[in-house]
Structures are given as structure tokens and as C-alpha cells.
Amino acid sequence: MNLKNTFEALFGRQETGIATITGERGGGSYAATTQGGAEVVLTGSATVGKKVFYDAKSGRILGEAPAHRVTDIVL
Numbered sequence: 001m002n003l004k005n006t007f008e009a010l011f012g013r014q015e016t017g018i019a020t021i022t023g024e025r026g027g028g029s030y031a032a033t034t035q036g037g038a039e040v041v042l043t044g045s046a047t048v049g050k051k052v053f054y055d056a057k058s059g060r061i062l063g064e065a066p067a068h069r070v071t072d073i074v075l
Contacts, residue, residue: 015056018065021046030061035069 019032019040030042032052042054044061051065 016062017054017056018051019054020051021048024048 017034019034019042021030021032021042023031025031025041028043028045030044030046030048032040032042032046032054034040040054040059042052042059042061044052044054046052046061046064051067053062053065054060055062
């Protein structure tokens with residue numbers, strides 16, 4: 001039993017980011033730019049030019065994001 005994996009399964013949380021899709025790479029993967037300017041490759045379904053929410057750990061697209069800038073406030 002891996003204690004770290006058990007802990008993450010119980011208390012882990014999804015790290016969600018927002019990125020703009022900049023191109024399609026084929027096979028369900030997309031080139032994107034994060035709000036911070038980093039280039040990432042995401043998987044899922046998206047449209048070039050649209051903003052998406054994505055899981056920062058897996059790179060999986062979670063859904064479409066609002067067109068305006070979004071800011072996270074950690075509580």
C-alpha cells in the first residue's frame with residue numbers, strides 16, 4: 001500500500017487552470033497558452049481560440065471557460 005497515493009485519494013484536490021486553445025495537434029490534443037503565458041498541451045475536446053478550464057495535473061480539458069479574464073482567490 002502506498003501511503004502517498006492513499007493520502008492523495010482522500011485529500012487530493014483538482015488543480016484547475018484556464019488556458020486559451022492556440023492550435024489542434026491531432027488525436028484529441030491541443031496546444032494552449034495559460035493565463036500566465038506558459039505553453040501547454042491539453043487533451044479532450046475544444047475549439048481553437050476558445051478558453052477552457054483544464055486539470056493542471058493531467059492536462060485534461062474540463063470544459064469551456066468564460067471569455068473574460070478570471071482570477072483565483074485562495075481562501
